[in-house]
Amino acid sequence: MTTNNMDAGTGSPSVSWAAANARRLARQGLTAPTGGGPAAVTGAMVGAHAQVLSAAELSVALRLDGGETRESVRAALWTDGSLVKTFGPRGTVHLLPSADLPLWTGALSALPAGRNAMPDGVRMSGDETDQVVAAIADALADDDLTVDELTEEIVARTGPWAGERVMDAFQTKWPRWRQMTHTAGHRGALCFGPNRGRKVTYTNPHRLLPGFTPLPGREALAGLVDRYLYAYGPATPQHFAKWLAMPVNWAKELFGSLAARGRTERVDFEGDAAWVKAGDTEFPALPPVRGVRLLPYFDAFTIASQPRTRLFAGAAYERALGGGQAGNFPVLLIDGAVAGVWHQRRSGKWIDVTVEPLGTLTAAQRAGLDEQVERTGEILQGTPRLTVGTVSVGAHA
Incomplete structure (x- = not known):
C-alpha cells in the first residue's frame, strides 16, 4: 500500500509532506537504527558534514544499531x-x-567552477592550479604530511610562488597554494590523514582506494542526483542547487537532461512539481512519525531536507536556523519536525546537555528525551546530565 494519489492536472503521483518526511526519516536511519556499519550509513546520508568531527561521529553513530559508539566511526575512518x-x-x-x-x-x-574570489596578486591561474594539484598528489603519494611539510614539498615541485604567504586567514597569512585545498580534494589528489598531535595531516586518497579513477563528469553527476533524490526526494533543482551551493540555472539544466534520459520522474509535491529517482515513486503508508531525536551540528538530514519551512515550522524557523542556514544549531526533533535546540559541553567524564524545547513536552516526549540524552552519552562515551532550559550558546559559524 502507498500514500500516492494521482494529480488530476498533471497525471503525476501526488506526494504529501508527511509521506515524504516519513520516508526520508526511515531511509536516514532516524526512525529506527540501521545496520550495515558506518560506511553504509554515511552513504545513505549522502555524506556526513565533518566541520566539527565530533558532530559527524554523533550523526553517524546515532543511526547505527544500539551499543555502537563514536569508536565505530573512528575505526571506519x-x-x-x-x-x-x-x-x-x-x-x-x-x-x-x-x-x-x-x-x-x-x-x-565537474561542478561549475564559478568566480575565484581571491584578489589580484593572490589568485591562481588555471595552469598554476593544475601544477599545485599535481604536486599535492605526488607529495602525498607515500606519506601523511602536515600543512608545513606539504608546503615545502609543493614549493619544491612548482616554485616559490606557490608558498608565498599572501592569503588572509585567521589574523595570519597562508601560503598561496592553500586556496586550492578543496579543489585538490575534489579532484582526488588529497584527503585528511590522522592528526599528528594537534596538527592536521593530509594524505592521498589513492592510498585508501588504490587505482581509483574519478568517474566521467556526466555519469558521476547523474549518480549523485540519484543518491540525493533517493535520500531526500521529492526535490526540485532549486533544492539540489542549494545543497551543493551551485547556480540554480545549472541545476535546472542538469535535471532537465536527466528527465530526458529517463533518470528521474516528476511528482506533485504539496502542489509543486518535484522529482524523484526513476522508479522510486512509491511512498509506503508508514505510521505517523513519532518520537524524539537529538541531531548534532550540521546533521545531513536538517541540511538537505526541503522545504525548510516545513521541517523548521513556526517558531523553529527563527530559533533553530542561523540566519536561514541549517546546521548551525543542534536541533531537537519531535515527531519528525524541528521543535527546539540543544547544546552539550564536556568536562572530564561529564557531558552537560541543555535542551531548549519550543513548547511544553508531554510525559512521553520527556521520557523520549531522557533516552536520547542517555544514547548521546553512550555514543560520546561520557556520563550525561540533562538540563531543560534556555540554550545561551549562539549559532556555529
Whole structure:
C-alpha cells in the first residue's frame, strides 16, 4: 500500500509532506537504527558534514544499531579505511564512504567552477592550479604530511610562488597554494590523514582506494542526483542547487537532461512539481512519525531536507536556523519536525546537555528525551546530565 494519489492536472503521483518526511526519516536511519556499519550509513546520508568531527561521529553513530559508539566511526575512518574525511559538497569537510570516491570526485570536479574570489596578486591561474594539484598528489603519494611539510614539498615541485604567504586567514597569512585545498580534494589528489598531535595531516586518497579513477563528469553527476533524490526526494533543482551551493540555472539544466534520459520522474509535491529517482515513486503508508531525536551540528538530514519551512515550522524557523542556514544549531526533533535546540559541553567524564524545547513536552516526549540524552552519552562515551532550559550558546559559524 502507498500514500500516492494521482494529480488530476498533471497525471503525476501526488506526494504529501508527511509521506515524504516519513520516508526520508526511515531511509536516514532516524526512525529506527540501521545496520550495515558506518560506511553504509554515511552513504545513505549522502555524506556526513565533518566541520566539527565530533558532530559527524554523533550523526553517524546515532543511526547505527544500539551499543555502537563514536569508536565505530573512528575505526571506519582511521583503521579499516571504509570512510574518508575529505572536502565534499559546498567545499566543506565531510565523511564519505571510501568506495564512493570515484563518484564523488567525478561529480565534484565537474561542478561549475564559478568566480575565484581571491584578489589580484593572490589568485591562481588555471595552469598554476593544475601544477599545485599535481604536486599535492605526488607529495602525498607515500606519506601523511602536515600543512608545513606539504608546503615545502609543493614549493619544491612548482616554485616559490606557490608558498608565498599572501592569503588572509585567521589574523595570519597562508601560503598561496592553500586556496586550492578543496579543489585538490575534489579532484582526488588529497584527503585528511590522522592528526599528528594537534596538527592536521593530509594524505592521498589513492592510498585508501588504490587505482581509483574519478568517474566521467556526466555519469558521476547523474549518480549523485540519484543518491540525493533517493535520500531526500521529492526535490526540485532549486533544492539540489542549494545543497551543493551551485547556480540554480545549472541545476535546472542538469535535471532537465536527466528527465530526458529517463533518470528521474516528476511528482506533485504539496502542489509543486518535484522529482524523484526513476522508479522510486512509491511512498509506503508508514505510521505517523513519532518520537524524539537529538541531531548534532550540521546533521545531513536538517541540511538537505526541503522545504525548510516545513521541517523548521513556526517558531523553529527563527530559533533553530542561523540566519536561514541549517546546521548551525543542534536541533531537537519531535515527531519528525524541528521543535527546539540543544547544546552539550564536556568536562572530564561529564557531558552537560541543555535542551531548549519550543513548547511544553508531554510525559512521553520527556521520557523520549531522557533516552536520547542517555544514547548521546553512550555514543560520546561520557556520563550525561540533562538540563531543560534556555540554550545561551549562539549559532556555529
